[in-house]
Amino acid sequence: MTTGSIRLYSYWRSSAAYRVRIALNLKGIPYETMPVHLLRDGGEQHSAPFSDLNPQELVPVLLHGSRILRQSMAIIEYLDETWPTPPLMPATARDRQRVRAIAQMIACDVHPLNNLRVLQFFEKTWNVPQAERDTWVRHWIQVGLDAVEDTLCDHPSTGDFCDGEQPTLADCCLVPQVFNAERFGVDMAPYKTIRRVVQNCLALEAFQAARPENQPDAPAGSGGN
Known part of the structure; x- marks a missing residue:
C-alpha cells in the first residue's frame, strides 16, 4: 500500500x-x-x-x-x-495480549500521571512547588517501572525486546517512558531487564531517529533533556 x-x-x-x-x-x-x-x-x-x-x-x-x-x-x-x-504485534493471541498489557501498563497507568497537563494543574491551580511535582513524577514512574521490570524479568517470552526478538508495540511505549524517567532523575539501576531491552532498541536506527533531541522542533543543544 x-x-x-x-x-x-x-x-x-x-x-x-x-x-x-x-x-x-x-x-x-x-x-x-x-x-x-x-x-x-x-x-x-x-x-x-x-x-x-x-x-x-x-x-x-x-x-x-x-x-x-x-x-x-x-x-x-x-x-x-x-x-x-x-509487524508490531506477535502472531498469537496470547502473545498479543502480553504486548498490549505491557504497553497499557505504561501508556494508561504511568504516563498519564506525569503528563504535562497534570503537572501544570499542580503548578497553576494548587501552587505545588517544583520539587514536590518532581517527587510525584518520580514516585509514579518508579511504581510503574517496578511492575514492568517484574513482568519482563525471567519471563520466557522476553527476548532481546519486550516480547521476542523484534520490536513490538510494547517497546514503542517503553523507550519513551524510560526517556521520561531519566529526564526526571529516576534511578534506573534497579531495572536490569528494562535497561537491556532499551539498549537493544536504541541500537536500531528507527529508535535513534525518533529520539526527542533528533526532532526538527527540538531546541538547539537539547541533548534529550
Whole structure:
C-alpha cells in the first residue's frame, strides 16, 4: 500500500508522539512533522486550528490523507494493520495480549500521571512547588517501572525486546517512558531487564531517529533533556 500524504502533529518531548515516531520509523513510512509547541503562548495545542483536529488538545495527531487519527496506541495499531510488515504485534493471541498489557501498563497507568497537563494543574491551580511535582513524577514512574521490570524479568517470552526478538508495540511505549524517567532523575539501576531491552532498541536506527533531541522542533543543544 502506498503511504499517501502522512503528517504527524508532534512535540519533540512528548512521549506519546515519540511512540508514534518509533512505529512510523520501524515501518519505514515517510512522514512530515508538524510541530505543536506545548508551552509557547500558553500551549499551541489549545489554539483553534489544532483543537479542531483534536478536541482533547493533545498530541499526537496523525493525518493520513483526509483521515484524522488520534490517540497514540490506536494510531500505532492502525499503522500496523495498514502496513503489516514488519509487524508490531506477535502472531498469537496470547502473545498479543502480553504486548498490549505491557504497553497499557505504561501508556494508561504511568504516563498519564506525569503528563504535562497534570503537572501544570499542580503548578497553576494548587501552587505545588517544583520539587514536590518532581517527587510525584518520580514516585509514579518508579511504581510503574517496578511492575514492568517484574513482568519482563525471567519471563520466557522476553527476548532481546519486550516480547521476542523484534520490536513490538510494547517497546514503542517503553523507550519513551524510560526517556521520561531519566529526564526526571529516576534511578534506573534497579531495572536490569528494562535497561537491556532499551539498549537493544536504541541500537536500531528507527529508535535513534525518533529520539526527542533528533526532532526538527527540538531546541538547539537539547541533548534529550
